[in-house]
Amino acid sequence: MTDRVKNLIQRRQKAFASGDKCIFNKLRNQVIYEIKKAKHSHNINKVKYLQKTEPGKWHKEIRSFANMNKSNPTIHVPGVDPVDHVAVSNAINKQLASFSQVQQPLNCDELPAYLPSKDPPPQFQPWEIYGDLKKVSVSKAGGPDNIPQKVLKEFAYELSSPVTDIINTSLQEGVVPSQWKQANVIPLPKTTLTN
Known part of the structure; x- marks a missing residue:
């Protein structure tokens, strides 16, 4: 004005x-x-x-x-105090986990066998992993391992070889490391914009 x-x-x-x-x-x-x-x-x-x-x-x-300034959202979960963020997170996590716990576990013996495959699994080279590590955005939060993104980017050369070995071994054995299956999930409430 x-x-x-x-x-x-x-x-x-x-x-x-x-x-x-x-x-x-x-x-x-x-x-x-x-x-x-x-x-x-x-x-x-x-x-x-x-x-x-x-x-x-x-x-x-x-x-x-756009009048979309960040405010502290309140998530209302029936029977849980909205101020207790840990209890709210646990209640949401319990509800989401309950869907998968109802299912019967997979019986690996009844699954069709695709291994050994005629084609060998893909193999990555250290320079490919190095390129991906150099592209890591330092402005984003780290994962559950608490390794800052800046460390991954700055030490991309040193980390590229061991990470390549882990990925290639994982593809060869058909097993993903359990640590790579973990993630920090933050539930976002559904909110409406006010003028």
């Missing part, structure tokens, strides 16, 4: 209060034009700059324009 727009709005309101329709219409159109011009100038000067140089701040600006 520029000083010129504020001044025009005050003059427009005075014209409206005095009943002078001709001046009111003229000032109303000027206010609309000046607001559009100010928005355009703001987008070019500030938001476009942030979009190119600092995407994180750009995202915050967009969220503030």
